[in-house]
Amino acid sequence: MSNPIVAIIGRPNVGKSQLFNRMIGKQMSIVQDEPGITRDRIYSECEWTGKKFLLVDTGGIDRTEEDPIKIMAQEQVQKALEEAALILFVVDARDGIMGEDKEVAQRLRKLGKPLLLVANKIDDPAKMYMSAEFIALGLGEPFCISALHGTGVADLLDKILEIIEIKKETVPPRHPRIVLAGRRNVGKSSMLNALSKEERSIVHDTGGTTRDCVESLVTLQGRDIMVTDTSGLRRRVKMDEKVEYYSALRTLQAIRDCDCAILVLNADEGIVEQDFKVAHQIQEAQKASIIVVNKWDLIEEANNPSEAKKKKKEWLDIIKTDLYFLNYSPVIFTSAKNSKGLNPLVSEIEKVMAEYNKKIETPVINKIFQDAQNLRPAPSYKGQQLNIFYVCQTGSAPPKFTVKVNSTKLIHFSYKRYLENCVRKSFGFIGSPIILNFRNNKGN
Ligand code: GDP
Numbered sequence: 001m002s003n004p005i006v007a008i009i010g011r012p013n014v015g016k017s018q019l020f021n022r023m024i025g026k027q028m029s030i031v032q033d034e035p036g037i038t039r040d041r042i043y044s045e046c047e048w049t050g051k052k053f054l055l056v057d058t059g060g061i062d063r064t065e066e067d068p069i070k071i072m073a074q075e076q077v078q079k080a081l082e083e084a085a086l087i088l089f090v091v092d093a094r095d096g097i098m099g100e101d102k103e104v105a106q107r108l109r110k111l112g113k114p115l116l117l118v119a120n121k122i123d124d125p126a127k128m129y130m131s132a133e134f135i136a137l138g139l140g141e142p143f144c145i146s147a148l149h150g151t152g153v154a155d156l157l158d159k160i161l162e163i164i165e166i167k168k169e170t171v172p173p174r175h176p177r178i179v180l181a182g183r184r185n186v187g188k189s190s191m192l193n194a195l196s197k198e199e200r201s202i203v204h205d206t207g208g209t210t211r212d213c214v215e216s217l218v219t220l221q222g223r224d225i226m227v228t229d230t231s232g233l234r235r236r237v238k239m240d241e242k243v244e245y246y247s248a249l250r251t252l253q254a255i256r257d258c259d260c261a262i263l264v265l266n267a268d269e270g271i272v273e274q275d276f277k278v279a280h281q282i283q284e285a286q287k288a289s290i291i292v293v294n295k296w297d298l299i300e301e302a303n304n305p306s307e308a309k310k311k312k313k314e315w316l317d318i319i320k321t322d323l324y325f326l327n328y329s330p331v332i333f334t335s336a337k338n339s340k341g342l343n344p345l346v347s348e349i350e351k352v353m354a355e356y357n358k359k360i361e362t363p364v365i366n367k368i369f370q371d372a373q374n375l376r377p378a379p380s381y382k383g384q385q386l387n388i389f390y391v392c393q394t395g396s397a398p399p400k401f402t403v404k405v406n407s408t409k410l411i412h413f414s415y416k417r418y419l420e421n422c423v424r425k426s427f428g429f430i431g432s433p434i435i436l437n438f439r440n441n442k443g444n
């Protein structure tokens with residue numbers, strides 16, 4: 001399931017963006033500064049006590065708009081509200097109930113979504129009584145906070161998780177998920193159609209106003225896999241800048257929610273800016289991945305076999321250089337249009353997902369680290385030498401290893417990369433990132 005969305009709404013100046021920033025600041029990781037637009041960030045993946053959700057500040061979508069009803073009418077605000085697992089309706093306790101608050105409250109009631117009323121700007125806890133009048137909005141008791149000082153925000157986060165957790169429990173077990181990611185017209189939809197052929201058993205086209213992802217349950221080599229095609233995201237909506245925000249958000253979610261991301265490139269066009277963006281999202285999400293160079297038929301048509309072979313080599317070189325951060329991903333050449341190269345792709349999906357979930361026995365991984373150190377000891381730093389005491393795999397999908405050392409300060413990124421390469425050399429982990437978490441050994 002995608003990370004649940006929590007949307008912040010309220011009239012201008014009640015402190016939405018302050019609250020947004022405060023919530024992110026609370027031990028939360030800003031994962032993405034997407035989609036590369038310099039305006040205010042409006043969404044961020046948030047983590048609290050190990051649980052994640054996606055926070056959206058609807059006020060950040062158009063800061064020039066003053067009228068909250070008009071703000072709510074904006075397409076991407078509506079979408080955020082429709083998709084939200086929870087809405088935080090922020091009011092300004094100092095101002096008391098304003099006419100606009102009443103209008104927003106009325107609309108929110110109609111939506112029938114889980115909702116928390118948040119009375120902000122209670123900087124002095126002795127003034128919590130100021131929030132009492134908001135009960136008249138008919139949205140339950142307000143949650144008193146000061147976004148400025150952070151008072152009440154931790155409790156609010158606990159409450160948020162309590163509410164969205166209840167929803168999560170009802171979600172059925174999921175199929176492995178792959179996502180076809182890439183810019184427009186590279187052939188994602190064609191690939192989904194070619195992959196699914198008659199075998200597509202469910203077509204879950206969630207188009208329309210609420211969702212734009214096309215999800216299909218496809219049987220690939222006897223295994224049911226949920227394939228998400230992100231192209232629907234862009235196709236159905238008018239491409240203006242604001243809508244672009246929302247599409248990018250959904251693509252990002254689809255990538256974050258998958259097990260294996262397939263980056264689809266266009267053989268006829270080379271690698272462009274948008275391809276880098278998607279590639280980075282895949283890498284940052286630490287997903288298994290495969291790079292597909294589609295429309296290979298066009299290259300074969302325009303070149304004789306030996307030239308086409310040369311072009312293939314050129315493509316591999318370009319990928320190696322330009323997408324070096326995904327250097328562990330296998331590369332497959334396909335023609336979705338002619339259903340060519342799809343069997344190797346399906347085999348690769350199987351392989352990569354197995355690698356992503358692979359577990360290595362502790363004695364075996366320790367031996368590899370030992371050998372790696374013997375072969376090339378870590379360079380010393382300020383007279384001190386890095387010592388690796390013990391390694392064990394502490395997670396899979398993606399594979400994570402905890403490495404106990406004498407001092408984490410002594411780890412140089414080049415040595416870390418060397419160790420990663422040693423792990424890769426021994427165990428492959430094809431298509432999968434490898435996470436090495438260095439920890440100081442107890443007593444150091
Ligand atoms: P938004 O338009 O709803 O996103 O509101 P902002 O987050 O931009 O905040 C509007 C103003 O209220 C800014 O000057 C903030 O510094 C201020 N503000 C936000 N939260 C608090 C708070 O808890 N206490 C006080 N005193 N001021 C706040």
Ligand code: GDP
Pocket residue numbers: 182183184185186187188189190191231294295296297298334335336337338
């Ligand atoms: P999407 O936006 O990434 O989903 O791309 P589509 O699947 O809609 O394809 C965009 C265009 O490229 C369409 O006109 C397809 O017919 C064409 N196309 C897709 N795959 C191939 C291919 O392998 N070879 C060729 N020559 N055209 C392709």
